[in-house]
Amino acid sequence: MDAQSDVRPEAVAPEQRAGLRHPREWTFPGAAGLRDLWLGWRDYRELWLAIGWYDIRKRYRRSVLGPFWITISLGAFIAGLSFIYLPLIGANANTYLPYLAFGFIAWQLISHLVTDGCNVFIANASIIQQLRAPLSIYIYQTVWRHLIIFAHNLLIYVVIVLAFGLWPSLDTLLVIPGLILVCINGVSLGMLLGTLCARFRDIPPIVSTIVQMLFLLTPILWHPDQIPGRKMLVLFNPFYYLVEILRQPLQGQAPSLFIWGVASGMTVFGFIVALILFSRFRNRIVYWL
Amino acid sequence: MASVQLANVTVSFPIYDSRSRSLKRRAMSMVTGGRVRSDPAGRMSTNTSHRVSIRALDRIDLTIEHGTRIGLVGRNGVGKSTLLRVIAGIYAPDAGKVEVDGKIASLLGGSLGVDPELSGRENIELRGLFLGLSKTEIAQRMEDVVEFTELGAFIDMPFRAYSAGMRARLDFAISTAIEAEIFLLDEGLGAGDASFIDKANQRLERLAAAAGIIVVATHSEALLRKTCTTAAFMEAGRIVALGSVDEVLKLYHASLAA
Numbered sequence: 001m002d003a004q005s006d007v008r009p010e011a012v013a014p015e016q017r018a019g020l021r022h023p024r025e026w027t028f029p030g031a032a033g034l035r036d037l038w039l040g041w042r043d044y045r046e047l048w049l050a051i052g053w054y055d056i057r058k059r060y061r062r063s064v065l066g067p068f069w070i071t072i073s074l075g076a077f078i079a080g081l082s083f084i085y086l087p088l089i090g091a092n093a094n095t096y097l098p099y100l101a102f103g104f105i106a107w108q109l110i111s112h113l114v115t116d117g118c119n120v121f122i123a124n125a126s127i128i129q130q131l132r133a134p135l136s137i138y139i140y141q142t143v144w145r146h147l148i149i150f151a152h153n154l155l156i157y158v159v160i161v162l163a164f165g166l167w168p169s170l171d172t173l174l175v176i177p178g179l180i181l182v183c184i185n186g187v188s189l190g191m192l193l194g195t196l197c198a199r200f201r202d203i204p205p206i207v208s209t210i211v212q213m214l215f216l217l218t219p220i221l222w223h224p225d226q227i228p229g230r231k232m233l234v235l236f237n238p239f240y241y242l243v244e245i246l247r248q249p250l251q252g253q254a255p256s257l258f259i260w261g262v263a264s265g266m267t268v269f270g271f272i273v274a275l276i277l278f279s280r281f282r283n284r285i286v287y288w289l
Numbered sequence: 290m291a292s293v294q295l296a297n298v299t300v301s302f303p304i305y306d307s308r309s310r311s312l313k314r315r316a317m318s319m320v321t322g323g324r325v326r327s328d329p330a331g332r333m334s335t336n337t338s339h340r341v342s343i344r345a346l347d348r349i350d351l352t353i354e355h356g357t358r359i360g361l362v363g364r365n366g367v368g369k370s371t372l373l374r375v376i377a378g379i380y381a382p383d384a385g386k387v388e389v390d391g392k393i394a395s396l397l398g399g400s401l402g403v404d405p406e407l408s409g410r411e412n413i414e415l416r417g418l419f420l421g422l423s424k425t426e427i428a429q430r431m432e433d434v435v436e437f438t439e440l441g442a443f444i445d446m447p448f449r450a451y452s453a454g455m456r457a458r459l460d461f462a463i464s465t466a467i468e469a470e471i472f473l474l475d476e477g478l479g480a481g482d483a484s485f486i487d488k489a490n491q492r493l494e495r496l497a498a499a500a501g502i503i504v505v506a507t508h509s510e511a512l513l514r515k516t517c518t519t520a521a522f523m524e525a526g527r528i529v530a531l532g533s534v535d536e537v538l539k540l541y542h543a544s545l546a547a
Binding site for chain 2: 043044046047050051054058061127128129130131132133283286287288
């Protein structure tokens, strides 16, 4: 059998559609998914950058404040929480409020990447059934949309920094590698949950139930030091590390090497698992929609 | 030179209902076993894990050379649209091989990437991006497309305010704004008034003249005779006859009468 004859037809189509030569064939367990991710990145970046914005704009079309409602509603939520929680747990507003706000901003991004990761393919079923294009488009679109929302929420960061005089340090810049890691996890979640949810429609509600519970179990409203007996709950919670790599830089601190290590290891492991699953079932997804 | 080659292509659609799709059901069926169905044409089957599937294409062999304009005829549900989608690369076949050489443009029905909240212009841009155009390419074609739709001031209104005919115009105008070597068309032009249909037909003819290969699935004999050089008659997921348009139509009518 020559090299050409075991090329799966579906692997040939996209670049031909774009009128491009197809690159050399890769053959390893994650190859199909990796090709999809690469083609989606290379040929369709303009597309998903545009639809990510459209998603936000259309939600707030006809509203005066537009996307800033995202910021306002999160701000109101944080204000309400601190109003109740500060006296309840007797915390110091100067340390607790930024901790809560930044943790919550990070949580918003991460938890939405999980819950929307479930819908990446389901929500785009009609397009997927009509057009041959890399499926990674819809994953990138979702991650990009939540990055835009995150950027809007950073306005709260600015307000709090000004109000509490927390001047940013060089460590604040660590939020960038933090965001990159979170986005890679977002892509993995899209590949993993998007594929599973297309096939099994009970998974989205299961996932949102779990995420809701994890909000309480992850140190966002509380600090790990406040409940020393529950150390394990924190250490074995993957969300803890993802929140920390965003929250600590926003607080002007550098996360420890341990946190970076676990977060990176998790990212790599998650990406490989998701990629293998996505590659295996990528061609079936359209049949499941 | 464009070419399309299908060898022994089989496509089966798994049919999930809300029950067989759920995890609970799947766990249960491991214990209780599923059900078996049958149908006269033998296209539905139940596999070992008790999933029902329909064979939409059954060992299709088809070679389309450059310069061929082929029409697919057959009753509803014989696999015409599925065949177009396999050529378009949307469905990867369960078995067999598909080799397509050439850039594809398609009009497969439905509204591609249409967002009702966005204006006509924004929708054109969105769909252009889906079709693989860059923003600059879209900007270059925008006025042509807008003009072709004849929507006037409506082009800046949200898409949800459009009538069915206006939507059809927009669909058609953008889908046919790209040059391609292989053109796939499913059914006629849907809603759209007489003047638009004339205009659309002219554009289709131009596209047909420019494209190396055209594959049309249609029930319109006028369209078949006008655009196609060859026709394929499909029944139950198979191509049962391939030949000149007249011969194939004769066979088709005979089968309808039977």
